[in-house]
Amino acid sequence: MTITQPDLSVFTTLESEVRSYCRSWPTVFARAQGSRIHDEDGHEYLDFFAGAGSLNYGHNNPVLKRALLDYLEHDGITHALDMSTTAKRTFLEFFQHTILRPRDLPYKVMFPGPTGTNAVEAALKLARKVKGRETVVSFTNAFHGMSLGALAVTGNAFKRAGAGVPLVHTTRMPFDHYMDDGTSDFRWFEQQLADRGSGLDQPAAVIVETIQGEGGVNVARPQWLRTLATLCQEHDMLLIVDDIQMGCGRTGSFFSFEEAGITPDIVTVSKSISGYGLPMSLCLFRPELDIWEPGEHNGTFRGNNPAFVTAAAAINAYWTDDELKQQILAHAQTIEAALRDTAAHHSGSGYRGRGMIWGLELSDPRHAGRAARRAFEFGLLVETSGAQGEVLKLLPPLTITADELDHGLRIMQRAVHETT
Incomplete structure (x- = not known):
């Protein structure tokens, strides 16, 4: 693909240096539909990024768009803080009857604010309030958000350094496979909990991702x-599962922890819960943990009613049967086969994932970045993850067609081969 240099002057002169994704994809995007996004010069890209997992149902999904437009055309409530609205009622009813009850999940629903890190902050705050303790255990290579509490339970040194203050009241334990496989699971953790001389204060909670996306697509068994x-x-200790990126079908089931057969005490959900890329997050918890006082944890934008509309439409369209789940599992086999073939041609590389979240780890940490840049030149958006950016991370929309998936995977393979 021949790309003319776009005029980026307003972004480079006025926008903060903190911007990041635009540096990897130096063009000006103008429109998108499904699994494809177009820049203002008419170039088309397959999207294997999906808004960092916020667009599980693709760009401008027509079913969700129609529901949103109908709501807005009838002057539906846009902003309502935590007031009761018809849009919120519809979402809660769909969520309860289609998602929670069939899975025998007893959760209360809290709307803590519009982003994933808001949900994590609420979960940490609630766990400490319930247990009356300060310490929260998290895991190596974890990522839970960019606000201070979420950063404290995040592992990435670069992101933690940006806090500017000590990140306290947490302790780190090794994630699955972090140590060699000959080390017993949780041996160090159990020893610290049992030994009164270990120095570990009794934790209020443990927070974990079932699959660490930003940490390098590390899959917990x-x-x-x-x-x-x-x-x-x-x-x-309360168990908090951060399902912000891996929830809403990314791994096949609606919640990523379903395969393990566990029921966490608290669950954080965001990104694709709105279905349309609109800001929305949930903090779910067992009813007996609901000891909040009215207004004790609030936020101006915790009532995003357009997001309630598209979230309800997404649940109704995709989660009343197993059709989407079966498609995800079929796509997973396609992705795994392509990564297996790619890894076989690159010594020291490996791949891992589940559902439609996969990573290709390359022996040279710089190789993944080179491949991602080359993929962009070929018309594919794909990002990297891991502590050194050593993993090429595949995060396509769940609704991508088989042909689009095959095409994107061929671009990925070519980009990896050409940038060795």
């Missing part, structure tokens, strides 16, 4: 998650 859930129960 179901047995590892079950053992963690048991450990939390035995030591009076």
